[in-house]
Amino acid sequence: MQPSATHIDVARIADNLRRTVELTELGLALRLAVLQQNDPHGTSSMTQVMHEIRLAKEQVWLQSRS
16 A cells, blocks of 8 residues: 555655754754864864855755756
8 A cells, every 4th residue: 555645745844854953963063163173263273164054054955856
């Protein structure tokens, strides 16, 4: 028996939420690691990290549109 479209949608949404939580945890761990580096302000390191995150988000967005 084939699962209903609603069941598939719920499973997809749950998977997306799990991925979101994982990415949030990774992002927070990365932020903490950057802030704990020698640079007391974390400015240059944090700027680079934020740039990389923006690039990664843009790449995922572009892939999701195709």
